[in-house]
Amino acid sequence: MAGQHLPVPRLEGVSREQFMQHLYPQDEKYYLRSLGEDPRKDVADIRKQFPLLKGDIKFPEFFKEEQFFSSVFRISSPGLQLWTHYDVMDNLLIQVTGKKRVVLFSPRDAQYLYLKGTKSEVLNIDNPDLAKYPLFSKARRYECSLEAGDVLFIPALWFHNVISEEFGVGVNIFWKHLPSECYDKTDTYGNKDPTAASRAAQILDRALKTLAELPEEYRDFYARRMVLHIQDKAYSKNSE
Ligand SMILES: O=C(O)CCC(=O)C(=O)O
Numbered sequence: 491m492a493g494q495h496l497p498v499p500r501l502e503g504v505s506r507e508q509f510m511q512h513l514y515p516q517d518e519k520y521y522l523r524s525l526g527e528d529p530r531k532d533v534a535d536i537r538k539q540f541p542l543l544k545g546d547i548k549f550p551e552f553f554k555e556e557q558f559f560s561s562v563f564r565i566s567s568p569g570l571q572l573w574t575h576y577d578v579m580d581n582l583l584i585q586v587t588g589k590k591r592v593v594l595f596s597p598r599d600a601q602y603l604y605l606k607g608t609k610s611e612v613l614n615i616d617n618p619d620l621a622k623y624p625l626f627s628k629a630r631r632y633e634c635s636l637e638a639g640d641v642l643f644i645p646a647l648w649f650h651n652v653i654s655e656e657f658g659v660g661v662n663i664f665w666k667h668l669p670s671e672c673y674d675k676t677d678t679y680g681n682k683d684p685t686a687a688s689r690a691a692q693i694l695d696r697a698l699k700t701l702a703e704l705p706e707e708y709r710d711f712y713a714r715r716m717v718l719h720i721q722d723k724a725y726s727k728n729s730e
């Protein structure tokens with residue numbers, strides 16, 4: 491617009507570096523996790539959402555095509571950390587560029603991880619608050635470093651915590667290890683518990699409400715007996 495003065499950024503006292511840092515902060519954290527066409531209904535498939543990359547991606551032949559669940563494009567900024575969580579599908583995590591540290595915990599160590607849903611409440615796994623999370627010190631950590639070209643197999647239910655040590659591009663592939671009908675049909679992220687597990691958890695909630703009808707001393711006694719019954723009937727016999 492002729493004659494009109496447009497606002498010019500005031501740069502007095504600000505170096506070019508400072509200004510650039512303001513526009514493109516180096517410590518900015520970002521994370522791309524690709525989604526399906528309709529994120530609520532469709533699963534991510536990098537071959538569909540990024541057709542230009544299709545030819546560059548060759549899925550390792552570890553499973554049959556009908557077991558395929560999703561393939562997710564992941565881009566992370568340096569320093570980005572993903573909290574400890576589990577997914578319900580088998581997973582190949584492929585590092586394309588950059589470096590990542592992955593810490594894994596066995597599903598058997600779930601009792602030490604202070605879970606809320608699929609996530610651990612212990613966010614700082616390198617310097618945990620042991621006053622708040624005393625059992626965490628019992629969790630055995632398995633650590634590895636992924637560099638460009640590395641592929642990590644993360645079995646279903648194994649907990650993982652990921653730090654991108656550099657800007658990183660990766661792809662992961664989830665596939666079904668159990669028969670298809672065991673999984674929740676509404677799951678788009680690969681992290682909804684198998685339907686039998688969710689149903690059992692609901693029934694347990696009902697059992698707990700029923701136990702609450704008893705006075706504390708009785709409730710405690712019958713709750714302990716139920717724990718023993720669960721251990722006897724449902725724990726795997728080949729522990730460790
Ligand atoms: O590497 C990442 O950014 C996250 C990996 C992850 O959680 C997964 O593949 O399930």
Ligand SMILES: [Fe+2]
Nearest residue numbers: 575576577650
């Ligand atoms: Fe994951």
